[in-house]
Amino acid sequence: MQLDAQQRHRVRFTLNGAPAECEVEPRTLLTDALRHGLGLTGTHVGCEHGVCGACTVAIDGVPARACLTLAVGVEGCDLRTVEGLxxxxxxxxxxxxxxxxxxxxxxxxxxxxxxxxxxxxxxxxxxxxxxxxxxxxxxxxxxxxxxxxxxxxxxxxxxxxxxxxxxxxxxxxxxxx
Incomplete structure (x- = not known):
């Protein structure tokens, strides 16, 4: 299946204990969805290569670099950001x-x-x-x-x-x- 880069997808997940959803392009990084789509600016964007760790969030309880994670990849996941601490x-x-x-x-x-x-x-x-x-x-x-x-x-x-x-x-x- 080939996806159109401009096609937007609704992604549903749990965010800091509450149901959440956002609409993203297939190439949207989780950092961008969190910061720009959902207004959660606690997740920082540093190197954008997964090296510095500033963008770390927990996906299903496991730390992950949000700058290396596509937002569509968290469909159905339990996501926790620093705001959820x-x-x-x-x-x-x-x-x-x-x-x-x-x-x-x-x-x-x-x-x-x-x-x-x-x-x-x-x-x-x-x-x-x-x-x-x-x-x-x-x-x-x-x-x-x-x-x-x-x-x-x-x-x-x-x-x-x-x-x-x-x-x-x-x-x-x-x-x-």
Missing amino acids: EPEPGRLGVLQAAFRRHHALQCGFCTAGILMSLDAYLRLRPGAGRAELTEVIGGHLCRCTGYAPIVAAALEAAAILRGESTQAANQEETAHA
Whole structure:
């Protein structure tokens, strides 16, 4: 079957827990569909070659480079972007709050992709240690932080998710009350 490049296709999927759809050309990248079609600008476009990791999203729970994924390829999938990390509007998720506490972002360009990779990994392996988490972020380019605060934030988030450390989380809640 040959597709006309100008033909548009309706793509339906779950986006951050809610039904979503958009109309795209067959060649539309997922980054473009998210940013321009759906207005979700948290997924950043960096290298456009899948190298930098800024565009990382979770497709069916697995991190994927949105700049290498055609939007028509997410038909029927469960898609999660950085906007979906908030447990409720205006409230940071565990990993996001740990990033804030550890100053694990500076310019913020790489942050969304790193958060998505770490979130997916910590869902599978909340007991992950320093070496594993360092390997997870190894596929992301960050030119500002030097990675040390990112690893520290990920380790703290992992401890909180395991129920070992709630002090930092409680301090965060109290600071914003």
